[in-house]
Structures are given as C-alpha cells and as structure tokens.
Amino acid sequence: MRFSLPGTGDVRQVPVFGCECKVCCQARVNVRRRRRPCCALLETPQGDLLIDAGLTDLAERFEQKGLNAILLTHYHVDHVQGLFHLRWGMGEKIPVYGPSDVQGYADLLKHPGILKFMPAAEPFQRFELSGIGVTPIPLQHSKPTYGYLLEYNNSLIAYLTDTVGLPEQTQIFLKQLLKERRIDLLVMDCSYPPQNTTPRNHNDLNMALEIHHSLRPCRTVLTHISHEMDLWLSDHPDSLPDHVQVARDDDDFLF
Amino acid sequence: MRFSLPGTGDVRQVPVFGCECKVCCQARVNVRRRRRPCCALLETPQGDLLIDAGLTDLAERFEQKGLNAILLTHYHVDHVQGLFHLRWGMGEKIPVYGPSDVQGYADLLKHPGILKFMPAAEPFQRFELSGIGVTPIPLQHSKPTYGYLLEYNNSLIAYLTDTVGLPEQTQIFLKQLLKERRIDLLVMDCSYPPQNTTPRNHNDLNMALEIHHSLRPCRTVLTHISHEMDLWLSDHPDSLPDHVQVARDDDDFLF
Numbered sequence: 001m002r003f004s005l006p007g008t009g010d011v012r013q014v015p016v017f018g019c020e021c022k023v024c025c026q027a028r029v030n031v032r033r034r035r036r037p038c039c040a041l042l043e044t045p046q047g048d049l050l051i052d053a054g055l056t057d058l059a060e061r062f063e064q065k066g067l068n069a070i071l072l073t074h075y076h077v078d079h080v081q082g083l084f085h086l087r088w089g090m091g092e093k094i095p096v097y098g099p100s101d102v103q104g105y106a107d108l109l110k111h112p113g114i115l116k117f118m119p120a121a122e123p124f125q126r127f128e129l130s131g132i133g134v135t136p137i138p139l140q141h142s143k144p145t146y147g148y149l150l151e152y153n154n155s156l157i158a159y160l161t162d163t164v165g166l167p168e169q170t171q172i173f174l175k176q177l178l179k180e181r182r183i184d185l186l187v188m189d190c191s192y193p194p195q196n197t198t199p200r201n202h203n204d205l206n207m208a209l210e211i212h213h214s215l216r217p218c219r220t221v222l223t224h225i226s227h228e229m230d231l232w233l234s235d236h237p238d239s240l241p242d243h244v245q246v247a248r249d250d251d252d253f254l255f
Numbered sequence: 256m257r258f259s260l261p262g263t264g265d266v267r268q269v270p271v272f273g274c275e276c277k278v279c280c281q282a283r284v285n286v287r288r289r290r291r292p293c294c295a296l297l298e299t300p301q302g303d304l305l306i307d308a309g310l311t312d313l314a315e316r317f318e319q320k321g322l323n324a325i326l327l328t329h330y331h332v333d334h335v336q337g338l339f340h341l342r343w344g345m346g347e348k349i350p351v352y353g354p355s356d357v358q359g360y361a362d363l364l365k366h367p368g369i370l371k372f373m374p375a376a377e378p379f380q381r382f383e384l385s386g387i388g389v390t391p392i393p394l395q396h397s398k399p400t401y402g403y404l405l406e407y408n409n410s411l412i413a414y415l416t417d418t419v420g421l422p423e424q425t426q427i428f429l430k431q432l433l434k435e436r437r438i439d440l441l442v443m444d445c446s447y448p449p450q451n452t453t454p455r456n457h458n459d460l461n462m463a464l465e466i467h468h469s470l471r472p473c474r475t476v477l478t479h480i481s482h483e484m485d486l487w488l489s490d491h492p493d494s495l496p497d498h499v500q501v502a503r504d505d506d507d508f509l510f
C-alpha cells in the first residue's frame with residue numbers, strides 16, 4: 001500500500017497570495033516548495049482512498065484510475081472545495097465518510113451529485129474500506145472533526161489533522177491501543193511555529209511534539225504547514241527531534 | 256483594452272468527470288478543447304478587472320500583475336469558488352462588486368479576508384472601474400444575477416450570463432440604449448443545444464439566437480457552454496448564423 005501526501009499546506013496554502021516573505025517568494029520560483037491543501041491518499045490493490053478533498057484537480061487526478069471512497073476529516077473549505085469539481089460528474093457514486101455535521105459546507109449536502117454522503121461514521125468504531133481498517137477518532141477543532149487510524153496488513157498509520165491537542169477520550173483510546181501495538185506513522189497538524197500561548201484550532205510545534213512524545217510512534221510527519229511554520233523552520237534548521245520530519249507535498253510511504 | 260475569456264464552460268465544465276462522450280474524451284487529450292468555469296477579463300492601462308471568479312488559480316494568475324477589482328454576476332459556486340483561494344492573501348484589499356444577495360455563497364461574506372464586498376451595485380446605474388464604464392443589468396436566473404455593459408473608449412460590450420432570456424425591464428433598457436448606439440460585442444449564455452421546451456436557468460441556442468436577433472450586435476460570442484452544447488455543435492457544423500460564434504477558453508478581443 002502506498003500512502004502519500006498530495007497536499008501539506010494550511011488554509012492559506014503556500015505561497016500565500018501577495019506575501020513577500022522568503023518562504024512564499026521561494027515557493028513561487030520552486031514548485032517543490034509549494035503547499036497545496038492538506039490531504040492524504042491511500043493506494044491499495046483494492047482501490048484508492050482519499051482523505052480530504054481540498055485539491056481542485058480531483059477530476060483530472062482520478063479520471064482514469066477512479067476513486068473508491070473519500071474520508072473527510074471535517075467540513076472546512078480547504079478540506080472539501082475539490083468536491084465542487086467532482087459532484088456533477090457521471091458514473092458510479094463516490095461514497096463520502098466523515099463526522100456528523102448537519103451543516104456540511106455550502107450546498108454540498110443539499111446538492112451531492114455523484115457524491116454519496118454516508119451516515120456519519122461512529123467515533124472509535126472500526127470499519128473496512130478498500131481493504132484498509134479505518135477507525136475515526138475525534139479531534140479538537142472549530143468544527144466536528146475526525147482523525148483516522150488506518151490499518152493495512154500489520155501497519156498502523158494515525159492521521160490527525162486539523163486539531164489542537166487531543167480530546168481526553170481520544171487520549172484514553174490511544175493509550176489503550178498503544179499497550180498492544182505501536183503506531184508506525186503519525187501524520188499530525190503542526191500549523192504554527194512554537195507560540196507563547198496555547199494556539200487556537202491548530203497545533204503549534206510545542207503541542208505537536210508533546211503528542212509525538214506521548215504517542216511514541218516509529219515516525220512522525222508534520223503537516224497542515226503554514227508559511228509562518230516554514231519560515232521558522234528555515235531559521236531554525238535541525239530543530240526537530242529524531243523521528244520527526246516536516247512533510248512536503250507528494251511525500252510517500254510504502255507499507 | 257484587451258477583453259478575454261479565460262473560461263467558457265458551464266457549472267460541470269468540460270471534460271465532465273467520468274463522461275465518455277466524444278467531446279469530453281477529446282478535451283482530455285487536447286487541452287484547447289477544455290472549458291474552465293465561465294469568466295471574463297478586461298485588461299486596460301489602468302489595471303485588470305475580472306468578471307466572475309470561478310477559476311481556482313487566481314492567486315497564480317494575478318500574483319504579479321495584481322487585480323483592480325472583481326465584478327460578480329452572481330453567487331453560484333462556479334462563479335465564486337476562486338475567491339476561497341484569494342481571500343486569505345495579503346496586501347491591498349480587492350473590491351468585489353455584484354448584485355444584492357445577502358446569502359452570498361458559503362462563508363464568503365462572513366469571512367472576506369482581503370476581499371472587500373462593496374455595497375450592491377444598483378441596476379442600470381453606470382459607474383467607473385479602471386477606466387471602464389460599468390452598467391449592471393438584471394438577468395433571469397435562479398439567484399439574483401447581473402449582466403454587465405462595459406464601455407471603453409467608443410466600444411460597448413454586453414456580458415450576459417448566467418441567464419434564461421432577459422427580464423422585461425432589461426429588454427426595455429437595452430432597446431432604449433440601442434436607439435443611440437450598437438453593441439460591438441455581445442457575450443451570452445448558451446449552455447444548451449436547441450430544446451423542445453423552454454430551458455431552466457440558462458439559454459439554449461434558440462433563446463440565445465432570439466436575443467442576438469433582437470439586439471443585433473456587431474458580433475455575438477456564446478459562452479457558458481456545456482458538453483451537450485459542444486456535442487451538438489460537432490454534429491451540426493455551420494449551423495450558426497453570421498456574426499455568431501462559440502467561445503473557446505482564452506479567446507480574446509482588442510478594443
């Protein structure tokens with residue numbers, strides 16, 4: 001199974017329109033420095049599974065190979081805007097799983113087109129999609145938000161964004177889980193560089209590292225990166241502990 | 256002044272995701288056959304003016320040259336979705352003009368970022384933007400919608416989409432105007448091939464040609480084209496009267 005990160009940016013993405021910081025200027029010249037809307041893709045022999053739909057070129061990306069299902073973490077525009085470009089397509093319905101959120105975003109739930117919004121996934125209840133075990137775990141954000149535990153063969157990935165810290169129930173659930181097995185790959189919200197006060201809605205590096213140290217995965221990859229975070233990193237090279245790295249768009253991992 | 260059409264597609268665009276019709280298959284192979292979300296761009300020595308914001312790459316397009324203002328015809332997603340990618344930018348505010356629509360689309364009016372939604376433009380009241388005379392004229396659609404008369408030097412462009420026919424007040428206003436001068440370029444909604452019954456929300460070719468014959472512009476360009484319209488055209492070549500043509504993405508006209 002191939003697990004990749006087609007987008008690793010925050011709501012503003014990188015470059016930020018009109019920003020003249022070092023990071024944004026570099027990203028305009030070097031496409032590899034850009035950050036698209038945050039998402040993940042799981043490719044298995046049974047089909048493709050997309051986590052979040054903020055990319056605006058989903059039709060082109062999945063025209064040929066198809067898309068088995070979409071998992072949404074939450075209904076913020078940077079995580080769902082690509083659905084506007086898919087919904088009036090033709091052919092088989094694409095099931096969309098996510099947290100309970102009666103509002104959804106804009107008119108997506110009212111006019112789903114070929115999208116099939118499934119009944120809200122139950123927290124902590126494992127289900128199977130394309131041969132992958134999927135367990136939704138509640139996160140802490142400004143909208144109802146799920147992270148996902150993803151099991152394939154003997155590998156365990158935890159995809160935890162958008163979030164600021166972890167709700168207590170989720171901490172208890174994960175600690176129980178960790179008695180039995182280790183997380184192979186933790187992908188986590190780290191929108192901001194270290195802050196002096198507790199950040200709102202998203203982890204800063206302090207909180208992200210706190211979660212890393214508490215869950216002790218084999219490897220942690222930081223995502224949902226803002227231009228401020230990139231700027232801080234370029235001024236503080238070698239500041240991340242072992243086993244922690246910052247994601248880049250299109251990073252991939254084989255399991 | 257350069258007047259161009261960066262997008263000429265309907266809400267589904269061309270190719271339609273998953274569609275295997277001749278038109279959509281061709282568009283996948285030949286990018287020049289694709290149709291992006293319907294919009295227009297006016298470039299004058301005083302700056303750039305964009306009509307509708309459905310393109311998702313507005314940040315890249317206008318990063319260097321800037322954007323003086325945006326005129327919205329209406330708040331349907333295929334005409335505003337690009338604003339999601341601009342609003343969290345930095346620098347000068349971008350004024351956005353449009354019809355009165357308290358809902359707007361999604362959370363755009365509530366969280367405008369660098370967009371400055373101006374008080375609703377008054378119907379039939381001319382104002383100036385970047386050296387262009389702009390007169391909003393009400394159209395007939397499923398949301399409050401304006402077409403725009405655009406005057407530059409001695410040239411007159413009428414941009415009329417999305418619409419099905421024209422409201423009576425608008426017809427009266429245009430007939431009065433035509434006593435004094437001719438429309439040089441009429442750009443008009445022609446989403447559908449000829450229908451047997453009156454179409455909903457958008458012109459079919461019958462209604463588009465009826466408006467063309469009634470307004471008698473020097474030239475009419477059909478836009479907001481669906482894959483069905485493209486398919487019909489490929490099966491009925493040479494079926495358009497003189498002075499009427501179908502737009503292609505990036506068509507441009509100099510005034």
Ligand SMILES: [Mn+2]
Pocket residue numbers: 010011038076078079162224
């Ligand atoms: Mn986000």
Ligand SMILES: [Mn+2]
Pocket residue numbers: 074076141162
């Ligand atoms: Mn969010």
Ligand SMILES: [Mn+2]
Pocket residue numbers: 265266293331333334417479
């Ligand atoms: Mn439209």
Ligand SMILES: [Mn+2]
Pocket residue numbers: 329331396417
């Ligand atoms: Mn419309």
Ligand SMILES: [Zn+2]
Pocket residue numbers: 016019020021022023024025227228
């Ligand atoms: Zn920046």
Ligand SMILES: [Zn+2]
Pocket residue numbers: 271274275276277278279280482483
């Ligand atoms: Zn088609």
